[in-house]
Amino acid sequence: MVRAPCCEKMGLKKGPWTPEEDQILINYINLYGHGNWRALPKQAGLLRCGKSCRLRWTNYLRPDIKRGNFTPEEEETIINLHEMLGNRWSTIAARLPGRTDNEIKNVWHTHLKKRLRQKYATPQLRNYPAMNEEQSIAQEPFKYTTYESMGSSALAFSPPHCSSESSSNITGENGEWWTNNLPEADENFWREVLGSDQQMATVGNQQGFGSQTSEGQFGIFTKEQPIQETTDFWTIFLQEEGIYLS
DNA sequence: AATATATTCAACCGCTGGCAC
């Protein structure tokens, strides 16, 4: 498919916004809203592309944006949600009123990731984001695949730290990580992970996957479910996905 | 005080999914 250019390159301004531009954008959106971002700059008289306007508004000018440093509670929330969701910044941002995905992403990369690296910089736990990424790829292909290449959703299946045993990456020694840290996943979440409705149904039927608990969550790893069954599920699932444990 | 290095964060880029036709 041929994609239209994001914006006309000719005559459109880039780089930092001036207070005047901000004011024009604010005034326009207050008056007319932002139905069509692409058309907005032209109608508002801004020499910016729609994308730039949208970003400026959502990340900086929106009236409901909370300014100032993140509170310890907010940081804790980000860490917890990132453990469950991976780099789904917009989803994380939805749980933090007044914070933008861009802001959360920046805080994660500048503060929280660093902090976690220190926290997990013990001999046993060194692997969590702490480790050198090149080493990680070379020495721990499976681990790296699950964290990075499978996409952010895969992170939801990865424990917050990794032991030297690949199998324990999946279930934890007692399977406790899964029962304690399951994300509040909806159907779309699981569909994304499994790739298709069919696959979801197939795997679900085979392994008891997809049955919902009374709380509306998918009851994959119920307390009643034997750990062996759980492990088998992941073995099959990962093999079907072409991912093999080392 | 001057320079080098590290850190921060606003903004950009390219890709993807949803929707209309």
Add this chain to the structure above:
DNA sequence: CGTGCCAGCGGTTGAATATAT
């Protein structure tokens, strides 16, 4: 069903600022 457009997302960049030497 295929195509094109659009909004939104996440990764990345680079200028500004802070800190170290």
